[in-house]
Amino acid sequence: MTLHCDEARLLAQAELDDELDAGRAAELAAHAANCKDCAQLRQDLSGLSGRLRALPYHRAPDALRARLASNLTPPATAPRRRWLGTGTGFAAGFALAAALAAFAILPRGAPDMTSQLVNAHLRSLQAEHLVDVRASDQHQVKPWFTGRLDYAPPVREPAGYTLLGGRLDVLEGRPVAALAYRSMQHTINLYVLPGDRGPETSSQQSGFNLLRWQQDGMTLWAVSDVSLEGLRSFARAWNQTP
Numbered sequence: 001m002t003l004h005c006d007e008a009r010l011l012a013q014a015e016l017d018d019e020l021d022a023g024r025a026a027e028l029a030a031h032a033a034n035c036k037d038c039a040q041l042r043q044d045l046s047g048l049s050g051r052l053r054a055l056p057y058h059r060a061p062d063a064l065r066a067r068l069a070s071n072l073t074p075p076a077t078a079p080r081r082r083w084l085g086t087g088t089g090f091a092a093g094f095a096l097a098a099a100l101a102a103f104a105i106l107p108r109g110a111p112d113m114t115s116q117l118v119n120a121h122l123r124s125l126q127a128e129h130l131v132d133v134r135a136s137d138q139h140q141v142k143p144w145f146t147g148r149l150d151y152a153p154p155v156r157e158p159a160g161y162t163l164l165g166g167r168l169d170v171l172e173g174r175p176v177a178a179l180a181y182r183s184m185q186h187t188i189n190l191y192v193l194p195g196d197r198g199p200e201t202s203s204q205q206s207g208f209n210l211l212r213w214q215q216d217g218m219t220l221w222a223v224s225d226v227s228l229e230g231l232r233s234f235a236r237a238w239n240q241t242p
């Protein structure tokens with residue numbers, strides 16, 4: 001029973017929530033003992049969770065509490081039947097608590113592109129929603145995007161990589177094309193966005209590598225647990241494929 005890294009990542013997240021039974025926990029531990037990347041991810045996750053728990057609690061400013069409370073209070077002209085009053089009061093109190101909790105929890109500003117990409121990659125693996133359209137060859141995937149996007153993403157199948165299919169994903173609030181590839185036991189998600197975003201860059205987050213490059217007026221963004229060198233080979237192969 002060998003775990004793939006994709007499964008180990010999911011188990012590592014379940015482990016944080018105490019959702020693993022003894023058997024699965026043992027499988028994860030055995031995998032992490034032999035896989036540096038997954039061991040690191042496990043460590044990063046537990047560090048992050050500890051830091052989140054240690055965050056101080058901030059009381060919302062009085063002005064905000066007052067404004068939320070007044071928005072949630074029914075107008076004075078509302079019918080004042082007793083049962084309705086009680087219900088609304090409870091609902092308003094609950095809504096106020098929820099609004100304050102959201103205020104306390106939500107990070108400032110939208111997550112940066114690297115986080116959005118890693119989240120999208122994780123979503124695709126977790127929800128088993130890797131592809132909307134399955135590929136037996138690239139000619140089935142390209143037309144599928146027509147009418148779903150306001151640009152035509154190039155779809156290629158470089159030698160040595162299996163194109164699993166395509167799907168729509170959302171980045172920076174807009175639908176984009178995502179192509180899923182298999183390389184050995186690894187999954188590579190390739191996000192294809194219109195426009196030029198400058199020279200090649202790479203980054204790393206939560207144990208995933210990200211590589212961004214340009215071709216033919218498109219921005220290509222590969223996200224995977226494949227090494228950065230591996231992603232560069234993928235990019236080269238992709239660029240050379242007609």
Ligand SMILES: [Zn+2]
Binds near residue numbers: 005008031035036038
């Ligand atoms: Zn692994």
